[in-house]
Amino acid sequence: MSQSDLPYSVLVEFYEKIESTSSRLAMTDYLVALFKKTPVEVLDKVVYLTQGQLRPDYEGVELGVAEKLTLRAISKATGVPLKTVEELYKKVGDPGLVAEQLLSRPKQATGLLGFIGQEGLKHELTISQVYSSLMKIALATGEGSQDTKVNTLAGLLSDAKPKEARYIVRTVTGRLRLGIADMTILDALAVAFTGSKAAREVVERAYTKRPDLGFIAKELASNGLEAIKAIKIEVGVPVLPMLAERLSDPAEILEKLGGQCLAEYKYDGERVQAHKKDERVWLFSRRLENITHHYPDVVNFVSMLKAEEAVVEGEIVAYNSDTGEMLPFQELMHRRRKYDVDKAMKEYPVRVYLFDIIYLDGQELIEKPLPERRKILESIVPAGSEDILLSKARLVDNAKDLLLFFEEAISEGCEGVMCKSVSGQSVYQMGARGWLWIKFKRDYRMEMTDTVDLVVVGAFHGRGKRAGTYGALLMAAYDPQSDTFKTVCKVGTGFTDEDLANLPKLLEPYRIPHRHPRVVSRIEADVWFVPAVVLEIIGAEITLSPLHTCALGKVEPESGLAIRFPRFTGRYRFDKKPEQATTEAELMEMYKSQRKTALQQ
Structure with a gap:
């Protein structure tokens, strides 16, 4: 095995330790030890696998293999009849344990293992080999793809030791269940490659611009903290969205925001982060999923922006094409489908209401105050468009006007209003929930009328x-x-x-x-x-x-x-x-x- 690789068994040993603890500190310590032991060439792969994925969320590489296909692969790898595999699965309820138990039995004369012979003749699985096979499974599409997935997984399991098989199967079925959050991985990376948690803030800042833990890990290990500080926003790669606090009293909201705020309609739709680069457009959800496929009409709307490169945020809202009335969120969710997208587009037309801009033609705008960002955003929205518009907003400085604007928004079919700071410090706080943005939703002063x-x-x-x-x-x-x-x-x-x-x-x-x-x-x-x-x-x-x-x-x-x-x-x-x-x-x-x-x- 190359020194630039790592035995998969080492990763499995750490998985067992992590799985057995409910202490977050212990989890972090285990991860630090794992990252230090991992060659930098495969560090990104180790991080992705530990997350239970192969690539960052926004790339949409889905690993999930159906239960039936997984059981077929286990049967093929072990030579055990499929019916027996299915019966064991019904008993234990975990396909990973099924694979482990069957591979722990004396070897069958049939199946892929029949050609291997003694356990000692197996070659040791490495991170690169496991990752490569899993990528092949994930990317298999079209005619014959199911057979490709089954055969690739069976081949991988035939080379695996029982415990390795447990975690390989859990990974491909989306059941890794290690309970490790992104923030825990960031803690561990900071300690492993800078010596302490002191650099955690710098590492997390980079992660808000590039939410790809594998990339962050490899860059930090290879090039150090200065390289992490140099990470910039990149069109086509979503940033972590800014979040809001919540209050229910207009006077208290204004007090928090320094006596004045920009109140915007809070539309009952799907928040979208839209990226435009020349003729190409990407759409990302609040969860950073790539939702471009679901909204070909929104792609067209965003392409009309007067910019070569831009990253903007808005709300996709369904509306009644006969009356122009906004429809609730539940109606919009009919657009979230893999097939018949054109049909859904006609049945549930949408508009996009933009409320912020993060990047424009090579310049990051996150440090600029909101009023300046709003003016820049306004300058690139095509005039007279009924499909892509600025969110309705009003500058208010008293509780009465804020309440009236709120009631107006509710009457128009909105959830309420977003109240945003207009001070010189009203920057775009990626991934943060703070008092620069405050949600003012339906009145819950008499009872809990808000969800x-x-x-x-x-x-x-x-x-x-x-x-x-x-x-x-x-x-x-x-x-x-x-x-x-x-x-x-x-x-x-x-x-x-x-x-x-x-x-x-x-x-x-x-x-x-x-x-x-x-x-x-x-x-x-x-x-x-x-x-x-x-x-x-x-x-x-x-x-x-x-x-x-x-x-x-x-x-x-x-x-x-x-x-x-x-x-x-x-x-x-x-x-x-x-x-x-x-x-x-x-x-x-x-x-x-x-x-x-x-x-x-």
Whole structure:
């Protein structure tokens, strides 16, 4: 084996250690040791594999292999009849363990292993070999692609040791379940290649411009911290989007923003980061997924911008072509399909409302204040277009005008308004949630009339009619300060029969045997999950609870915040990452506002 490669067995050893701990500090230490041991030539591959992927999200290289194909590959590699493989899978529920167990048995005379002979004759798998095979599987398309996937995976498994097979199969099926967040990897990279966490801020800053952990890792290891500092925004590579806080009192919002703000319609659509370079256009979602395929009409709209190169942000909104009325988010989601895109485009036409610009013709604009960015954006939007427009906005300096503009936005079919700082420090904070942008949504001063987006972290087995599925889900809010998810309610109402039937399948890829290290809970769930799936929840009110950990001790000693009578709205927020869910701070503000109103009555 070349010195520029690493045995895959070494990676497996670290995976076992990481999988066995619920301590984030221990995870970080293991990653530091792994990165130091990895030759720089394959460091990016090790990082991608540890993330459970092959390339950054925005490149759209999907590795997921269907369950049936995986079992076929295991059968072919081991010589065990497919029926036997399927029966074992029904028992253990983990295709990775199936592969491990079958490869641990005495070798069969048939199948690929029959040609290998003794275990000792196998050559040692390397990171490069595993990665190359997985890429071949991921990129196989068209006629014969299923056979290519099965044969490639079977060949890889035939060379693998039992434990290696466990993690190879978990990787290809999207069930690696290590529970490692991007922020943990950034911590480990900073320690491994600079000696301490002191450089973490610099590394994270580069990551906000180039959200590609494999690239960041290799660049840092090869060329040092100065090379990381030199990373620039690149058209075609999405940056991490800026996020907002939330308040419900117009006067308080203005006070936070220095007495004046730019209030913009908060459209009920899909946030998009659009990149234009000459004749080419890329569209990225809030999660940094490449959604260009879904919106060929938006590609045409963006191509009309008066710029050679640009990175702009906006909201894609569906509308009624007969009345011009904006349609809700649920209608827009009909556009998220692989097939019949042209048909969907006609049935659900869209407009794009732009609200920010990040880059223009070779110049990064993130350090410029919002008023200046807005003027630049306005200068490149084609005049008179009905398809790509500036978001409706108004400069306000008093609570009455802000409330009137908010009510106007609601009456036009919007969710509310975004209130943005117009000070000299109103920069674009990539990947950050701060008080430069504040969401002002529907009035929740009398009761909880606004929805929240919470993350599924656990579940409880159903009984009676719900036997065989989940009776309730444990939901959590995100705390960016500690990078953890804190429980706020158990929700079991609002689900249709179809929802209940599909929940186990939807959540299975994220199921883990213990509480996730980033989940803070006083409640012991029957089943735990990696924080990944975001659901929209509504409730009667936000109340104090000693059972939940959201804002624990921050409002009242020994009590956290909980949602009373929570209900699933039917809206799956697949467009949001778990770190983009409602935060602990937002729930605290909602609770304080609710309590203030109650005291005034």
